[in-house]
Amino acid sequence: MSQSPKQSAGRSVPTSADVARLAGVSRATVSYVLNNTAAVRISEPTRRRVREAAEELGYVPHAAARSLRAGHSRMVLMPTAHVPIGPLYSGFLNELQWALRRLDYTVVQYAGVGLEADEAARAWAELRPVAVVSLGRAGLTPSGVELLKRAGARAVITVGPQQIAGTHALVMDQTTVGRAAGAHLVERGCRAVGVVMPEEPGLEMFSVPRLDGVRAAAERAGATVVPLPLRYEEEPADRLAARWRELGLDGVFAYNDEYAMLLMRALQDAGIAIPEETAVVGSDDLVLGRLLRPRLSTVHIDMVRGQELAELVDRAVRDPEAAPERRELLASRIVRRESS
Amino acid sequence: MSQSPKQSAGRSVPTSADVARLAGVSRATVSYVLNNTAAVRISEPTRRRVREAAEELGYVPHAAARSLRAGHSRMVLMPTAHVPIGPLYSGFLNELQWALRRLDYTVVQYAGVGLEADEAARAWAELRPVAVVSLGRAGLTPSGVELLKRAGARAVITVGPQQIAGTHALVMDQTTVGRAAGAHLVERGCRAVGVVMPEEPGLEMFSVPRLDGVRAAAERAGATVVPLPLRYEEEPADRLAARWRELGLDGVFAYNDEYAMLLMRALQDAGIAIPEETAVVGSDDLVLGRLLRPRLSTVHIDMVRGQELAELVDRAVRDPEAAPERRELLASRIVRRESS
DNA sequence: TTGAAAGCGTTACCAT
DNA sequence: ATGGTAACGCTTTCAA
Numbered sequence: 133m134s135q136s137p138k139q140s141a142g143r144s145v146p147t148s149a150d151v152a153r154l155a156g157v158s159r160a161t162v163s164y165v166l167n168n169t170a171a172v173r174i175s176e177p178t179r180r181r182v183r184e185a186a187e188e189l190g191y192v193p194h195a196a197a198r199s200l201r202a203g204h205s206r207m208v209l210m211p212t213a214h215v216p217i218g219p220l221y222s223g224f225l226n227e228l229q230w231a232l233r234r235l236d237y238t239v240v241q242y243a244g245v246g247l248e249a250d251e252a253a254r255a256w257a258e259l260r261p262v263a264v265v266s267l268g269r270a271g272l273t274p275s276g277v278e279l280l281k282r283a284g285a286r287a288v289i290t291v292g293p294q295q296i297a298g299t300h301a302l303v304m305d306q307t308t309v310g311r312a313a314g315a316h317l318v319e320r321g322c323r324a325v326g327v328v329m330p331e332e333p334g335l336e337m338f339s340v341p342r343l344d345g346v347r348a349a350a351e352r353a354g355a356t357v358v359p360l361p362l363r364y365e366e367e368p369a370d371r372l373a374a375r376w377r378e379l380g381l382d383g384v385f386a387y388n389d390e391y392a393m394l395l396m397r398a399l400q401d402a403g404i405a406i407p408e409e410t411a412v413v414g415s416d417d418l419v420l421g422r423l424l425r426p427r428l429s430t431v432h433i434d435m436v437r438g439q440e441l442a443e444l445v446d447r448a449v450r451d452p453e454a455a456p457e458r459r460e461l462l463a464s465r466i467v468r469r470e471s472s
Numbered sequence: 473m474s475q476s477p478k479q480s481a482g483r484s485v486p487t488s489a490d491v492a493r494l495a496g497v498s499r500a501t502v503s504y505v506l507n508n509t510a511a512v513r514i515s516e517p518t519r520r521r522v523r524e525a526a527e528e529l530g531y532v533p534h535a536a537a538r539s540l541r542a543g544h545s546r547m548v549l550m551p552t553a554h555v556p557i558g559p560l561y562s563g564f565l566n567e568l569q570w571a572l573r574r575l576d577y578t579v580v581q582y583a584g585v586g587l588e589a590d591e592a593a594r595a596w597a598e599l600r601p602v603a604v605v606s607l608g609r610a611g612l613t614p615s616g617v618e619l620l621k622r623a624g625a626r627a628v629i630t631v632g633p634q635q636i637a638g639t640h641a642l643v644m645d646q647t648t649v650g651r652a653a654g655a656h657l658v659e660r661g662c663r664a665v666g667v668v669m670p671e672e673p674g675l676e677m678f679s680v681p682r683l684d685g686v687r688a689a690a691e692r693a694g695a696t697v698v699p700l701p702l703r704y705e706e707e708p709a710d711r712l713a714a715r716w717r718e719l720g721l722d723g724v725f726a727y728n729d730e731y732a733m734l735l736m737r738a739l740q741d742a743g744i745a746i747p748e749e750t751a752v753v754g755s756d757d758l759v760l761g762r763l764l765r766p767r768l769s770t771v772h773i774d775m776v777r778g779q780e781l782a783e784l785v786d787r788a789v790r791d792p793e794a795a796p797e798r799r800e801l802l803a804s805r806i807v808r809r810e811s812s
Numbered sequence: 813t814t815g816a817a818a819g820c821g822t823t824a825c826c827a828t
Numbered sequence: 829a830t831g832g833t834a835a836c837g838c839t840t841t842c843a844a
Binding site: 157158159160162174175197199200201203216300 | 829830831832834835836837838
C-alpha cells in the first residue's frame with residue numbers, strides 16, 4: 133500500500149553516504165571525522181569539508197545502526213509503572229535520571245502499560261538495553277530477568293518491595309513506615325488503631341506493607357488494628373467520619389499526609405477532637421502537614437539519593453558477574469507534631 | 473535451562489540465525505514463522521520446530537535491526553521536561569501514553585535533561601522516531617523541528633504555551649487561567665490583586681502566563697496587580713504574611729491550590745480575615761481546596777483527553793503533509809467557594 | 813515450501 | 829592520510 137513513496141516528505145533522510153558524496157570522500161572518512169576518531173589522522177581541510185557537508189544536509193547519525201554495529205548500547209531502560217507516585221518518588225526518579233545521564237547513559241522510560249509480566253519483559257528485551265531499572269513491582273519474574281539477560285542486559289535492578297532472583301535490588305521496605313507509625317501510636321497510648329487504605333488502584337504496593345508494619349508494631353503491644361478503605365474524595369471521608377465513634381478507634385495511621393488531611397478535616401467537621409479523642413499520623417512529611425491545625429504528625433522517609441542508585445547501575449554494568457547487591461532504600465522515623 | 477554453553481566471557485545473544493540453525497531451516501523461514509507472514513505458507517511441522525527452537529534459545533528479535541531494515545519505526549518520542557508537574561498533567565500524560573499504545577505505538581520517554589535546544593533535538597533525531605510529542609517548552613526551536621523532520625519524523629506535536637513553526641500544536645493557554653481568576657476577583661470588588669509566583673524552577677512556563685492573564689483582566693478594570701515571589705515553604709510564607717497589611721492587597725491569586733493553602737495558612741496565622749480582608753483564589757481544583765476553611769475558590773481546568781491527542785498524533789503520522797493543526801488544550805472556569 | 817542474497821546505516825580492520 | 833570492504837541482525841524479494 134504505497135500511495136506515497138518514502139521520500140514524500142520532501143527528501144529522504146540523509147545518511148553518512150550522502151555526506152561522503154557531497155564532501156567527496158568515503159563513508160569511512162566521514163565516520164572518522166564526525167566521531168573524532170583518535171586512531172586516524174585526517175587533514176584539516178578534509179575535516180572541514182566533511183563537517184560542512186554534514187551541516188548542510190542536516191545529517192544526524194542513526195542510533196540504531198550505530199548500536200547494531202557496535203553490538204551494544206548505553207541505553208538504560210526504565211519501565212514505568214503507571215502508579216500515581218507522590219512528590220517523594222518522582223523527585224527520586226528525576227535525580228536518578230539526571231545522575232545516569234552524567235554517567236553517559238541514555239535513559240529511556242518505556243511505557244509498558246497493559247502488558248503482562250513476561251510479555252513485558254520480551255518487549256523490553258527487544259530494545260537490547262544495557263541495563264534495566266524496574267520500579268515498583270512492574271511485573272518482573274525470574275524468568276523475565278533471565279530473558280533480559282540473554283538479550284544482553286548486563287544488569288537488572290529492581291526498586292521495590294522485594295528482591296527477585298538474579299537482580300540487584302534496592303529494597304523499599306514500606307513496612308518500616310507502618311512500623312514507625314504503629315509504634316508511635318501505641319506509645320501514645322492507643323489501643324485501637326485504624327489504618328487508611330487508599331482505594332485508588334496501584335497503591336497497594338505501598339499501602340499493604342504499611343498496614344503490615346502497623347500490625348506488627350501495634351499487635352505486639354496488644355492493640356488492635358482495623359483497615360479503613362477510603363477513596364481520596366470528600367464524601368467517602370465524611371461517611372467514614374460519621375461512623376467514627378462506633379468504630380471506637382483512638383488512633384489512626386492515614387497512609388500518607390494527603391489522606392491524613394482528608395480524614396482530619398472530616399473528623400473535625402464531625403466533632404472528633406484531635407488528638408484527644410483520636411490521634412492521627414500521616415506519612416511522607418509533606419509541606420502540607422505543617423500547615424494543618426493541629427499540625428500533623430508524620431513519618432519522615434529518608435530516600436536513597438538517585439546518585440547512589442546511578443552508581444550502582446554503573447558498577448553492575450561494568451561487572452555483570454558480580455554478586456547481586458541488596459540495599460535498603462529508605463529509613464523511616466516518626467516526626468511528632470500536634471496531631472498525636 | 474537445559475544447556476549452558478561455556479561462553480563464560482559473555483554468552484552471546486541468540487539471533488535468528490541461531491534459531492534457524494537449531495531448527496534446521498533458513499533465516500528467512502524463521503522470519504516468516506515468527507512474524508506470521510501471510511504471503512508465505514510454511515508447513516505446520518516446520519513452524520513448530522522453529523517455534524520450539526526460538527523458545528529454547530530464548531530468542532527475542534532485535535528491534536533496532538528490524539526497524540533499520542524496515543526503514544521506519546513506530547516509536548513516539550516524548551522528551552520529558554523535568555518540571556514537577558501536578559496531578560492534573562501527570563494524569564493527562566498517563567492517559568496519552570495508554571492511548572498511543574492502543575494505537576500500536578511504542579512510547580518512549582526520553583530524559584533529555586541537561587541538554588540545550590538544538591542539541592536536544594539532535595539527540596532525539598538520532599533515535600529516528602516516527603513522531604515527537606514535546607511537552608512544555610522543552611526547548612524546541614523551528615530549526616530543531618526542521619532537523620527532526622529531516623531525520624524522518626513524520627509529525628512533531630508540541631503541547632505548550634505557543635505554537636512552533638512546522639508543528640501541530642496543542643496550545644495550553646495558561647493566560648485563560650489567570651484571566652478567569654482576575655476577572656472573578658475584580659468582580660468581587662478587589663482593587664489591588666497579588667499574584668503568587670512560585671520560585672521553584674521550571675514553573676515559569678505556567679506562572680508567567682497566568683500572571684499575564686490576571687493583569688489583562690484586572691488592569692482593564694482599573695485594579696493594580698502585584699507579583700509575589702514565594703517558595704513552597706512555611707517560613708517564606710510567614711514572612712510574606714507578616715508584611716501583608718503594608719502591601720494593601722484585597723485579593724490574591726495564588727498560582728494553584730497548593731500555594732493557596734500555604735498562603736492561606738500564613739495569612740490566617742497573621743490574623744488576616746479571608747475573604748473579608750483579602751480574597752484568595754487558587755487553581756487546578758484539587759481535592760485539598762475543598763478541605764480548607766474557608767473552602768477555597770479555584771479555577772477549574774478542563775484538559776483535553778489523552779485519547780484525543782493520541783488520535784491527533786496518529787492522524788499526523790498517517791498524513792504528514794496535512795496542514796498543522798492547532799487546538800486549545802484547556803478551558804478554564806472559576807469555581808467560587810468561600811475564600812473569595 | 814524453502815533458501816540464497818541483497819540491503820538498511822554504521823564503524824573497524826586492512827589496504828593503499 | 830584516505831578508501832574499500834565486511835559485518836552487525838533483520839526482512840524481503842526472487843529463484844528453486
